[in-house]
Each structure stands twice: as structure tokens, then as C-alpha cells.
Amino acid sequence: MGARGDIHSAPRASLNMSAVWRYFSISGTDKKLAICNDCKAQVMRGVEKQHSFNTTNLIVHLKSRHPELHREFLKSKEEKAPAPAKTSMQPLLRSFNKAKAFNSDHPKVKEINKKIIEFIALDNQPFSVVEDAGFRRLMMHLEPRYAMPSRRFFSDVALPELQCSVSNHVEKLLANAAHISFTSDIWTSSVSPVSMLSLTAQWIDEDFTLKKAVLHSQECSGSHTAASIASAFDSMFKKWNISKEMVHVVLRDNARNMAKAMLEFGVPSLPCMVHTLQLAVHEGVLAQRSVADVVAVGRKIVGHFKHSQVASSRLQGVQKELGMQVKRLQQDVATRWNSTFYMMQSLVEQKRALGAYAADYELPATVTANQWAILENMITLLAPFEQLTREISSAEASAADVIPAVVALRRLLSRPTDTDRGVQTAKATLLKAVNDRFHGVQSEPLFSIATMLDARYKDRYFDVDQKRSARDLLLTVLDKMDDGTGSAHTSTEAPLKRRPEQDHCWTCMKKFWRRVAHMESWQIPKQHHR
Known part of the structure; x- marks a missing residue:
């Protein structure tokens, strides 16, 4: 064999591990030695x-004895290697970054803070919820980097x-409203002796979509005189840049101080129908x-079960034995007549x-x-009032429902029925x-x-003497709107803004109402009525 016959080639594993074996071979007599192919x-x-062998001495030899070969070795090393080593570090870096907390000014932190305060505001949560262990564990699970x-x-x-x-968003919406309706009330908190004055706005936007917003709720301290309430309204309207000319109507309760306050403030107002029904x-x-x-x-009976857990458990046991649904008796609230109605209903349901x-x-x-018998007849008598209270308390209720509802109640109370026994006097007094x-x-x-313009009602629910007056009033309003002088309650210096493409529709609508208002009778299909 030749001179190289005594020298073994580098192991395959070693060749795969390092490019330095291009320049060295293993000694045939001693595996601890490597022979330089050049010198x-x-x-x-x-x-x-053997498991401790390395290539450090080999690389040092190339660097000190063969600089050109060493540069060649470094170049081949850069071309061949580091992709696997680089990718293997990425999961470690990601784990490190995931464990690192966000700074307080990080965009992610600001977005989470925004969502948490929206959650607190929308769901009426206390601020202490952010200190609760369960909420903190949830946030830690969703985003560990969030502090x-x-x-x-x-x-x-x-x-x-x-x-x-x-506030800025609502103020922009209000600026585009031509007329705004308001509801206001003074109420007392059930958890603290504080009186609050509220102000809610409703208006129609340019797309004829109903909008509503609670604008204000402030403490109403001191005596609730008309002057103090009017002063509070003045400050609330100034804060929202709302002029009195924009006010369509303020819906209030029947209290004399509220009615007088709206008169002194100089805005039109009407009593709330729900509060009137209550009275x-x-x-x-x-x-x-x-x-x-x-x-x-x-x-007394409801209070007995409400304040005694033993009595309540016994009643539930009786209900189960009778095969009845387990239900609690409902306590009423003096200021809500329909809660008394629900209490009477629960008593009659649990009679057995x-x-x-x-x-x-x-x-x-x-x-x-x-x-x-009185309870059962009173439930029958007051059921229409309860249904009406629910309907006119909904967000979809309008002023057009008032006159038809009142006429229907009058007709109902004027008609004798078989359930009048024991409640004739109450029925007459209610009428x-x-x-x-x-x-x-x-x-x-x-x-x-509003009733005349509602296709469900028109003038069907007006008395004979009131039909002509309602039609004349409607024509007057149409003339004022056409002349740009406002409506029956309000007036504006500038004409109402209408798009050019709406002029033809507006003219046709005005002609239609003029023609209908002069008709001797106004018949509508029976199925369109409530």
C-alpha cells in the first residue's frame, strides 16, 4: 500500500459535523492523532x-500554519451551516417574549384597557371587579403578558x-338633529338617600332612524322647586349645546313642580302616560x-314567606307534592301598581x-x-292596564298610541261583564x-x-267633534312645514332641509293629506286596527 494506506479516512459522522476534515485524516497507528494533508x-x-475527541486543535493548526486553507474553511462553514441552529433558537425566543410583560403604553395594553372599561360601563360592574381573583385568572389565561x-x-x-x-360622539349626532324629544324624571336611589335628575334624548336622523341617548344624570339636592329644576335643565341644555328651539317635547311625570319647571324653562312638555295610569x-x-x-x-302572606326560609321551603315542598311548578310569591312595590297586579296573580296561581x-x-x-273572588276579578279588570303599561313602556312605543289606548280603556270599563261581581264600585271609580x-x-x-299620521289609527279613535279639529290642525302643520316656519310646537328661522329628489314625494304627500283631511268620513280596513 502507498503512504496514505496507513491513514484512515475521517469518520462519516465527523465529516458531517465539520468541514475541517477536508484538510485532515486520521492516523492509522493512533486514533488520537490527525494528519494534516498539506504538511x-x-x-x-x-x-x-474517543467520545471526547474534538476539532479545535485542527482548526488552530489551519489558522496558524495554513491561513489560506483556514479562510477557505471559514467560507465553506458559512455556506453550509447555520440554518438549523438559527431555527432551533426561534421557539426559545418566542417563549421568552411570551413571558415578558407588555409595557403600559403598548397598543395591546391600551386596547385591553378599553375593552375592560367598556365591560364595566355596559354591564354596570363595580370597579372592584378588576381585583377579583376569577377575573384576574381569566385575563392571565387570555393574555399572560398583560399586567x-x-x-x-x-x-x-x-x-x-x-x-x-x-360624549363627543353623541354631541356630533345631536348637532345634526332638527328636533329632539326628551324624557326626564326625578328618582331616588334604593341604596342611598340621593335624588337624581335624569335627561334622555330621542331624535330621528337623516336616514329616518330612531336614535336615543341618556345625556345626563345629576344629583338633585335641596328642595325640588320649579325654579331649581328649571335651573338644572338650563345647565344641562347648555352643556350639550341644545337650544330651546330644537326641543320637540319633554315627557315628564305629573308632579306640579315638574310641570311648572318646564313652563318656566320655556319648553313644551307632556305628562308620561305610564305615570298617569299609575295615578x-x-x-x-x-x-x-x-x-x-x-x-x-x-x-302579609307574601312577606311571611319572603322573610322565613323555613316557611319558603315548606311551601316549595307543598308545591312539589301537588305537582305544581315551584314558584315564589311576588312582593309588590307601592310606587309600581303593576307590581301589585303581579303579586295578586302569584297569590291566585298558588291558591291550592x-x-x-x-x-x-x-x-x-x-x-x-x-x-x-275579589282578587280574581281584579286581575281580570286590570289585565288590559298591565298589557298597556308594558306596551307603552317599550322602546317602540310612540305618541300615536296614547289616544287609541285611552279610548279602548274607556270602552272596556264602560261595558258590563260577568266578572264585575264585587268590583262594580272599583270599576266605576277606575273609569x-x-x-x-x-x-x-x-x-x-x-x-x-301623531295618531292622524299613523296608518293603524288615523281618525278612527277621535270623537265626532274632535275629528274636524284634528284635520285642521294637521293642515296647519303641513302649511307651516311647507313654508319653513316649523311645526305646531316649534319654529325655526331656516326652512326645513330636504334633498332635491325628495321634493316630488313631499308635494305628493302634502296633497294626499289635504285631500284626506277634507273627506267627510275616513274608513280604514278593520284588520289594520289594533
């Missing part, structure tokens, strides 16, 4: 054990920023001696269960057979209360115009 020098590969700020940050920084953003039912029904007695008995309970356990009061409380509702311009 035939012997270079130690490492210590005695939860303190509750003070959300109350002093995040909430004012959100309020400013929403009518209290005067006409709940104030009657026989009804008041049975309601008082019902309150209460009777079985009274056979084994003691009740604070007993409902007689005559009182049960009188409805007539007194809603006296002159057909002559109110806002209600009459």
Missing part, C-alpha cells in the same frame, strides 16, 4: 477517550376617557276599601298550595272566599279616574297629529 503534521484530536392595572386607574383615567369619547289605578282601584284590605292581606300549607302550618293572615286623568287628550296637538 503531514500530526495534531492531537483530544484526550484518551392588570389597579381599580383606581379604571375609575380615574379609563372611565373619564370613555365618557369623553362617548288612575291607585285612585280608582287600590284606594277602594275592599281592594285595599285584600291587598294588605296578600302583602296556600290552602294545603294553611292546613298544616300557620299563616299571618287568611284570605276569605269573598276575597279570593272616572281614567276620564279625569286623560281629559282633553284628544285635543293635545302632539297626540292628535
